[in-house]
Amino acid sequence: MMKKLKIALIGCGRISYKHVQGIIDNKDECQLVATCDVVLDNAVKKKEEYLKGIGQDEQVTVYEDYKQMLTEEDIDVIALATESGYHEDIAVYALERDIHVIVEKPMAMTVEGAQKMIDVANERGLKLAVCHQNRFNPPIQALRQAIEEGRFGRIYAGNARILWNRNENYYKQAPWRGTRALDGGCLMNQCIHNIDLLQWMLGGQPVKINAMLDNFDHPYIEMEDYGSIQVRFANGAIGNIEGTTVVYPTNLEETLTIIGEKGTVKIGGLAVNELEFWRFDDNYQNEESMMKSELNGDIDNVYGNGHTPLFKDFIDAIHNDRKPYISGEDGIEAVKIILEAYKE
Ligand SMILES: NC(=O)c1ccc[n+]([C@@H]2O[C@H](COP(=O)([O-])OP(=O)(O)OC[C@H]3O[C@@H](n4cnc5c(N)ncnc54)[C@H](O)[C@@H]3O)[C@@H](O)[C@H]2O)c1
Numbered sequence: 001m002m003k004k005l006k007i008a009l010i011g012c013g014r015i016s017y018k019h020v021q022g023i024i025d026n027k028d029e030c031q032l033v034a035t036c037d038v039v040l041d042n043a044v045k046k047k048e049e050y051l052k053g054i055g056q057d058e059q060v061t062v063y064e065d066y067k068q069m070l071t072e073e074d075i076d077v078i079a080l081a082t083e084s085g086y087h088e089d090i091a092v093y094a095l096e097r098d099i100h101v102i103v104e105k106p107m108a109m110t111v112e113g114a115q116k117m118i119d120v121a122n123e124r125g126l127k128l129a130v131c132h133q134n135r136f137n138p139p140i141q142a143l144r145q146a147i148e149e150g151r152f153g154r155i156y157a158g159n160a161r162i163l164w165n166r167n168e169n170y171y172k173q174a175p176w177r178g179t180r181a182l183d184g185g186c187l188m189n190q191c192i193h194n195i196d197l198l199q200w201m202l203g204g205q206p207v208k209i210n211a212m213l214d215n216f217d218h219p220y221i222e223m224e225d226y227g228s229i230q231v232r233f234a235n236g237a238i239g240n241i242e243g244t245t246v247v248y249p250t251n252l253e254e255t256l257t258i259i260g261e262k263g264t265v266k267i268g269g270l271a272v273n274e275l276e277f278w279r280f281d282d283n284y285q286n287e288e289s290m291m292k293s294e295l296n297g298d299i300d301n302v303y304g305n306g307h308t309p310l311f312k313d314f315i316d317a318i319h320n321d322r323k324p325y326i327s328g329e330d331g332i333e334a335v336k337i338i339l340e341a342y343k344e
Contacts, residue, residue, distance in 0.1 A: 002319055008034040008075045010066045010090060011082030012042035013174075015104060018133075018303055019079040020046055022311035024053040029315045034073050036063040066090060075099055077314070083174075084189075085182030088113035091128070095120040100127040102314055105192050106338075107331040109184065114335050118328035129314050129324035130331030132196045133306025138295040139267045139275040140197060143258065147201060151280050152260025158202050159240040160194035162186075163252040166245035171221050178221025185213070185223030187338045191243030196334040197256050197272065198239050199231070208232040211341035217246045229341045241337075254302070271302045 007030050009019055023032045032050045037043040043062040050060060063069035070078075070093070078094045080087055080103045088108040091101045095117065107130045108114040121128035134140060146152065166186075176182035183189055199206070209231050213224040225246050231239040255268040255276070263280035267273075274296045278288040299305055310326065317324040 002029065004028075005030040005076040005315055005318065006033040006074060007031065007077045007079055008036065008069060008073060009046055009079045009081070010036045010069075011080060011104075012037040012039075012046040013081065015303065016046055016081045017049060018307040019081055019102075019311075020050050020053065022307040023079075024050065025308040026311050026315060027054055030077070030311070031058060032060055033075065034061045034063060034069050036066045036069045038064055040064050067093065070094060070097055070099065076318070077102060080104060083176040083182045084184070085109050085176065085179075088117060091117045092120055095124060095126055095128070098124060098126065100314070100318060102129045102131065102311070103331075104131045105196075105331065106184065106188055106335050107328060108335065109181065109188075111332065111336055111339055114328065114332040118332065121328060127314060127317050127324055128328040129310065129317070130326050130328060131307065131310060132193055132326050132331065132334075133310050134193050134197060134272050134304055135200070135326055136306040136309040137271070137273045137304060138297065139291075140256075140272060142275070142291060142295055143201065143256075143265050143267060146263065146265065146280070147258070151263050151282065152258065153262035155202060155235075155237050155258060155260045157238045157240070158198050158256070158258045159242070160191070160198040161253055161255045162191045162194050162243045163247045164190055164245050164254070165247045165250050166190070166218075168218075168220065171218060178218065178223050180222050183223070184338070185215070185221070185227065186225050186245045187213070187227040187229070187241075187243050187341060188223070190245060191227065191241065192334050192338065194243070194254060194256060194272065195229075195241055195337055196331070198241060199233075199333050199337060200330070201256070201258050202233050202235075202237040202239050204234040204237070206231045206337060206340070207234050209337060209340045211344040213341065213344065227341060229337065231337060251302075269296070270299055271304045273297065273299050273304055
């Protein structure tokens with residue numbers, strides 16, 4: 001039996017319950033030993049949430065200062081869910097102390113910052129994973145498999161649409177939202193998951209990127225609330241990205257469509273978790289309806305259920321000394337596309 005990995009959570013805000021759940025769901029292989037937040041009460045709440053979830057008493061220490069925590073505690077992995085602009089410094093600090101890192105998206109606010117995280121992890125033989133948890137959605141996994149099996153023939157194009165609504169209350173929840181230094185706009189915050197999926201499916205390096213951005217309806221944020229990006233990949237495929245938080249009056253869609261020579265697939269739902277269209281010329285009858293009933297499942301919100309398999313994969317990556325399924329090298333690609341668009 002492998003030793004249980006000791007995990008510390010840094011940043012105990014809105015998304016952190018998914019990390020706590022990911023640890024609870026993998027409790028035979030890992031345990032939460034410490035929580036940290038500059039607002040101590042947030043760290044205390046996460047400790048309580050975890051203890052309630054595992055249904056037994058364990059030692060979980062709470063901290064306000066992550067440097068103190070990483071000095072005092074024996075920690076194998078940090079799960080990092082602070083404001084995006086702090087990811088790089090905290091991740092590098094942990095990696096330099098030989099601690100593996102699971103980091104929320106976007107992994108960093110600059111390409112150089114993301115690259116530094118990757119380099120330090122690789123130099124020290126550590127694992128670095130980025131929370132693009134939608135990659136684990138069953139329809140997304142099926143699409144990826146169809147691509148790997150060559151069912152599309154030549155892939156011509158794809159599009160990623162996130163047509164959402166985020167109002168003033170959302171942006172005013174915390175001062176970091178919509179800022180250039182700590183968050184970015186709708187492309188960097190909300191759309192990055194779908195941009196990650198599009199570039200993963202279309203494959204290869206971007207050779208040309210065009211973008212148009214605007215802030216139509218959120219004058220109190222620094223960054224864009226609407227973004228349109230066209231990407232030409234080295235293999236010739238064209239990606240179209242439309243991402244926004246201005247849709248009236250509520251979220252409208254999050255979809256990913258892949259258009260190939262011999263197939264078309266569209267995935268939608270609350271967070272690209274529902275197959276909408278699945279056709280291939282090698283289709284046998286009823287494949288689409290079979291796939292829909294097999295793969296389409298309910299999720300409670302746009303965060304989906306992907307943190308649990310992401311933690312499971314990460315633990316396995318450490319034990320088997322392999323790259324995590326969504327590595328730093330994967331996570332940097334969407335950051336690159338978005339930052340290129342921000343130059344327009
Ligand atoms: N994967 C997803 O689907 C998803 C969804 C939402 C948010 N996120 C990402 O997760 C991150 C956090 O987002 P959120 O909505 O939970 O934000 P949040 O503001 O609710 O939480 C951030 C927390 O980090 C704490 N913090 C800040 N600096 C710290 C430090 N030095 N040490 C310890 N704690 C510190 C804050 O006090 C706060 O409690 C962002 O990068 C965001 O983009 C990802």
